[in-house]
Amino acid sequence: xTQTYMPHxxxxxxxxxxxxxxxxxxxxxxxxxxxxxxxxxxxHLDPYFVELMDxxxxxxxxxxxxxxxxxxxxxxxxxxxLEAIMMxxxxxxxxxxxxxxxxxxxxxxxxxxxxxxxVRVVEVPPGEIVDPAEVERLLEAKPAKLVAFVHxxxxxxxxxxxxPMVAVARRHGALTVMDCVTSLGGMPIEIDALGxxxxxxxxxxxxxxxxGLAPITVSPRAMERVKARKQKPHTWYFDFQLLFQYWGExxxxxxxxxxxxxxxxxxxxxxxxARLIVEEGLEARWARHQExxxxxxxxxxxxxxxxxxxxSHRAPTINVVSVPAGLDEAKVxxxxxxxxxxxxxxxxxxxxxxxxxxxxxHNAQPExxxxxxxxxxxxxxxEGWRP
Amino acid sequence: xTQTYMPHxxxxxxxxxxxxxxxxxxxxxxxxxxxxxxxxxxxHLDPYFVELMDxxxxxxxxxxxxxxxxxxxxxxxxxxxLEAIMMxxxxxxxxxxxxxxxxxxxxxxxxxxxxxxxVRVVEVPPGEIVDPAEVERLLEAKPAKLVAFVHxxxxxxxxxxxxPMVAVARRHGALTVMDCVTSLGGMPIEIDALGxxxxxxxxxxxxxxxxGLAPITVSPRAMERVKARKQKPHTWYFDFQLLFQYWGExxxxxxxxxxxxxxxxxxxxxxxxARLIVEEGLEARWARHQExxxxxxxxxxxxxxxxxxxxSHRAPTINVVSVPAGLDEAKVxxxxxxxxxxxxxxxxxxxxxxxxxxxxxHNAQPExxxxxxxxxxxxxxxEGWRP
Numbered sequence: 001x002t003q004t005y006m007p008h009x010x011x012x013x014x015x016x017x018x019x020x021x022x023x024x025x026x027x028x029x030x031x032x033x034x035x036x037x038x039x040x041x042x043x044h045l046d047p048y049f050v051e052l053m054d055x056x057x058x059x060x061x062x063x064x065x066x067x068x069x070x071x072x073x074x075x076x077x078x079x080x081x082l083e084a085i086m087m088x089x090x091x092x093x094x095x096x097x098x099x100x101x102x103x104x105x106x107x108x109x110x111x112x113x114x115x116x117x118x119v120r121v122v123e124v125p126p127g128e129i130v131d132p133a134e135v136e137r138l139l140e141a142k143p144a145k146l147v148a149f150v151h152x153x154x155x156x157x158x159x160x161x162x163x164p165m166v167a168v169a170r171r172h173g174a175l176t177v178m179d180c181v182t183s184l185g186g187m188p189i190e191i192d193a194l195g196x197x198x199x200x201x202x203x204x205x206x207x208x209x210x211x212g213l214a215p216i217t218v219s220p221r222a223m224e225r226v227k228a229r230k231q232k233p234h235t236w237y238f239d240f241q242l243l244f245q246y247w248g249e250x251x252x253x254x255x256x257x258x259x260x261x262x263x264x265x266x267x268x269x270x271x272x273x274a275r276l277i278v279e280e281g282l283e284a285r286w287a288r289h290q291e292x293x294x295x296x297x298x299x300x301x302x303x304x305x306x307x308x309x310x311x312s313h314r315a316p317t318i319n320v321v322s323v324p325a326g327l328d329e330a331k332v333x334x335x336x337x338x339x340x341x342x343x344x345x346x347x348x349x350x351x352x353x354x355x356x357x358x359x360x361x362h363n364a365q366p367e368x369x370x371x372x373x374x375x376x377x378x379x380x381x382x383e384g385w386r387p
Numbered sequence: 388x389t390q391t392y393m394p395h396x397x398x399x400x401x402x403x404x405x406x407x408x409x410x411x412x413x414x415x416x417x418x419x420x421x422x423x424x425x426x427x428x429x430x431h432l433d434p435y436f437v438e439l440m441d442x443x444x445x446x447x448x449x450x451x452x453x454x455x456x457x458x459x460x461x462x463x464x465x466x467x468x469l470e471a472i473m474m475x476x477x478x479x480x481x482x483x484x485x486x487x488x489x490x491x492x493x494x495x496x497x498x499x500x501x502x503x504x505x506v507r508v509v510e511v512p513p514g515e516i517v518d519p520a521e522v523e524r525l526l527e528a529k530p531a532k533l534v535a536f537v538h539x540x541x542x543x544x545x546x547x548x549x550x551p552m553v554a555v556a557r558r559h560g561a562l563t564v565m566d567c568v569t570s571l572g573g574m575p576i577e578i579d580a581l582g583x584x585x586x587x588x589x590x591x592x593x594x595x596x597x598x599g600l601a602p603i604t605v606s607p608r609a610m611e612r613v614k615a616r617k618q619k620p621h622t623w624y625f626d627f628q629l630l631f632q633y634w635g636e637x638x639x640x641x642x643x644x645x646x647x648x649x650x651x652x653x654x655x656x657x658x659x660x661a662r663l664i665v666e667e668g669l670e671a672r673w674a675r676h677q678e679x680x681x682x683x684x685x686x687x688x689x690x691x692x693x694x695x696x697x698x699s700h701r702a703p704t705i706n707v708v709s710v711p712a713g714l715d716e717a718k719v720x721x722x723x724x725x726x727x728x729x730x731x732x733x734x735x736x737x738x739x740x741x742x743x744x745x746x747x748x749h750n751a752q753p754e755x756x757x758x759x760x761x762x763x764x765x766x767x768x769x770e771g772w773r774p
Contacts, residue, residue: 005452005579009445011662014655016429016436026428026651037652038425041413041597042403043729049403058396065392075599076463076624079647083624107623114621192392204648210428212462212599212650234501234621236494237463237470258734260466261591263599264413265424266653268401275398342430347645 019337020363022372023344024154024182024318026204026211027360029273033209036272037265044261053247056267059274063184063207063282064199064217066191072247073213073270074238075263078181078202081214083111084238085177085198086148088218088226092116095144097174099123099130099165102155103348104179108148115234120144126156126349127320129313132164139172145225146197148177151189154356155347157309157320159183166195175222181205184215185277186289186317186360197222203266206289206317208361209273212266273361289316292364296357299373303380304387308354317364319357320350327385329355335379341372406724407750409759410731411541411569411705413591413598414747416660420596423659424652431649440634443654446661450594450669451586451604452577459634460600460657461625462650465568465589468601470498471625472564472585473535475605475613479503482531484561486517486552489542490735491566495535502621507531513543513736514707516700519551526559532612533584535564538576541743542734544696544707546570553582562609568592571602572664573676573704573747584609590653593676593704595748596660599653660748676703679751683744686760690767691774695741704751706744707737714772716742722766728759 021028042049053072060071074081090096090112098109100123112119120142122134135147147169152159162178169176175197180189184199186206191199197219204211218226218240226240233239237260246259277285293316297307300321308320323329329345329352336343344356359369408415429436440459447458461468477483477499485496487510499506507529509521522534534556539546549565556563562584567576571586573593578586584606591598605613605627613627620626624647633646664672680703684694687708695707710716716732716739723730731743746756 005448005454005577009449009665011442011446011658011665013662014423014426014439014659016426016439016655017433018427019429019433021428021430023430025648026430028428034425034427034652036401036425038421038423039401039403040405040421041408041415042406043408043410043413044598046404046406046724046729052401052403055398059398061392062396067392076467077647077650080463080624083622087621111623114619114623116621190392202648204428204651210650210652211431211648212653232501234474234503235470236498236501237467260464261412261589261598263464263597263653264591265421265597265656266599266650268403269652271398272401275400278396278398337433342433 018340020341020368020371022357022363023342024356024358025202025360027208027358027363029208029210030276030362032276033269033272036268037210039268041264044264049264050256052267052271056271056274057247059271059278060215062278063274064189064191065193066217068217068219070218070223070244072243073215073267075260076214077211078200078214079107080238081200081216082108082179085200085216086111086115087233087235087238088240089146089175089177089198089222090115090117091229091231093118095142097122097135097138097144097147099135099149099160101129101150101158101160102126102153104150104153104155108150108179112148127158127309129158129160132168135165136168139168139174143172144174146175146177150179152180152183152315152318154182154318155350157314157318159313159315162194162196170195175225182318183315185285186364187286187315191217203270203273205358205360207270207273208276209269212263213270215270289359289364292359292366292369293319295366295369296359299369303373303377317358317360319359321355321357323353323355327380328383331383332379335382336375339375339379341375405727407728407755407758409744409750410729411743411745412589412747414595414745414750416595416597417663417749419663420656420659423655424597426655428651431651436651437643439654439658443658443661444634446658446665447602449665450572450661453579453604455604455606457605457610457631459630460602460654462647463601464598465587465601466494467625468587468603469495469566472587472603473498473502474620474622474625475627476533476562476564476585476609477502477504478616478618480505482529484509484522484525484531484534486522486536486547488516488537488545488547489513489540491537491540491542495537495566499535514545514696516545516547519555522552523555526555526561530559531561533562533564537566539567539570539702539705541569541705542737544701544705546700546702549581549583557582562612569705570702572672573751574673574702578604590657590660592745592747594657594660595663596656599650600657602657676746676751679703679746679753679756680706682753682756683746686756690760690764704745704747706746708742708744710740710742714767715770718770719766722769723762726762726766728762
């Protein structure tokens with residue numbers, strides 16, 4: 001196992017190709033957001049930056065439609081935020097019911113298991129959603145501290161209605177945890193009105209910033225449970241109580257307790273992305289995503305393709321397309337990439353069977369969808385596709 | 388606890404003031420690095436990005452002077468990388484000996500404790516370093532899986548010599564874990580030659596990129612221990628085995644297993660920062676930091692200030708300055724900030740007693756040090772300082 005360093009490397013200059021990112025994320029940010037990422041740095045304790053943190057928190061409260069102070073961008077990518085939620089809300093031995101509609105539901109179950117919880121799952125085939133009555137049966141048999149579900153499962157396109165799930169959890173005294181990685185900013189989510197207790201998302205999909213942060217929100221009810229923990233969470237980096245001391249507690253003075261150095265440039269990015277969202281207005285943004293989705297589906301149908309996800313639980317932001325028998329899906333994706341356009345393949349059980357097309361953030365625009373459709377038709381025909 | 392969202396926010400445009408960042412970090416990146424942060428995005432599974440990941444890993448091996456494939460930027464800030472190391476190397480009940488020379492040593496002990504380890508500490512007063520013989524006494528009394536220490540303690544400026552610590556750990560079959568957050572890239576560190584098993588740093592100090600990533604390196608010997616774990620780590624986000632499947636295992640094909648979406652813009656930044664380091668050459672960079680440090684110390688002495696840290700264990704990159712009795716240190720720092728220059732105050736036991744001046748990365752240049760010295764003299768005199 002002994003090995004020795006030998007100097008050798010030359011690193012080519014950075015020169016990323018131009019891509020239209022129509023996969024499951026990242027999407028292309030608005031140029032204003034990319035420009036924000038390279039603004040000059042200030043210190044993470046600078047009065048200017050402390051104000052910026054407050055502004056970013058305020059902006060994320062707008063995006064989540066919540067008054068909860070406990071709303072901030074975790075210094076990690078989307079999955080880190082969901083890990084943070086699970087590790088803070090769950091103590092070893094706590095019960096958790098997790099809904100699995102695909103890969104990302106499985107991940108929620110994995111996160112809860114690693115946090116030491118006693119995890120029970122409700123799992124459905126790809127494309128389907130969970131019947132809240134199934135969750136209720138589990139909760140009747142044995143209570144749980146929380147019910148976790150994925151709002152919009154990125155691997156199958158299935159969108160789980162939020163309200164019935166919250167209602168079931170509430171009836172049994174459980175908190176609700178929602179993964180809204182693929183939906184936040186692209187379709188209606190109103191955390192306070194819905195009564196969700198904790199939600200986690202990412203920056204690189206419908207919020208329109210580069211990947212690198214995990215915007216989360218935690219209700220006062222859920223924070224009470226965090227504060228009542230019997231033992232500290234295993235994680236120090238994601239410890240909510242330390243994080244909120246750093247980001248400023250409700251009613252506290254501006255004095256902050258150092259925790260970690262915030263990723264300043266990424267905060268610049270989400271700050272600018274959130275400004276764009278507030279400028280546009282959430283309703284207008286949701287409508288724009290819906291229109292882009294409808295344009296996309298009409299175009300896909302005209303090309304002879306069908307969506308994999310049943311119409312009853314589709315969502316605009318991620319579109320999962322069935323690959324027709326006989327068509328080499330990977331070759332079509334390669335051709336598309338050569339034309340400068342990325343779309344996603346299937347993940348897990350759907351590998352090789354579907355494409356995943358995102359209309360997210362800045363890319364939810366008719367001209368971008370049209371360019372995608374034109375190129376997809378060309379690539380598919382070149383692989384022999386005749387509808 | 389009921390609360391309801393009320394729309395209200397207007398977010399001012401991003402307009403960070405110009406700052407010369409001479410505190411304990413972040414430092415000002417080279418403009419080339421800031422420009423890299425805003426380059427157009429590609430997908431995280433794009434062939435171009437996969438190549439870039441390999442290049443970034445190669446570049447970090449150069450910076451660490453190691454041949455270990457297990458060298459990568461963790462998708463979190465510096466403290467996240469150290470948490471990742473502790474959570475992967477330690478299982479509940481494992482023994483750990485942690486050296487505490489200040490706040491960041493305490494943090495290592497906290498990370499190890501939260502990972503479930505049986506932690507014993509050797510603690511010394513601020514400014515002092517740990518005698519490896521003390522560590523040896525603990526290991527003789529009871530073996531430990533690892534010995535952890537901070538190379539350069541950011542709160543006190545005390546630099547712990549690496550070789551004697553590794554020698555003691557090796558004699559007793561323990562792994563060594565090193566926090567080199569404030570030293571990597573600014574002073575000699577050669578991981579393979581020194582035999583350190585795991586080290587973690589940040590991007591925003593001597594590497595000269597914005598904060599947001601945690602470059603770590605793990606020796607093959609340490610990875611064997613990770614692979615031999617009896618149970619999975621509590622963390623999924625920082626799980627080394629999953630991370631290295633995503634970043635590519637040794638000898639594996641280019642096929643990667645999706646884990647999380649890498650923070651693409653931050654990887655652009657560290658890629659460019661590492662290119663600058665390789666262009667300059669590590670020896671030249673270390674010498675530049677040493678020269679800047681000497682210029683700084685001469686200037687501080689001429690102003691009548693003395694370093695807090697004993698000369699025998701100072702390091703160039705972080706300079707901890709004793710605040711003379713009667714001088715209001717916070718007011719001097721505020722005046723300096725009004726002049727566009729940031730320096731750090733004391734943390735923990737040294738709050739109010741010291742300043743912390745970083746000469747790190749792009750800022751380790753005579754003209755920047757001179758500007759700092761001129762302004763510090765002016766600010767201190769305005770507060771009544773007469774040497």
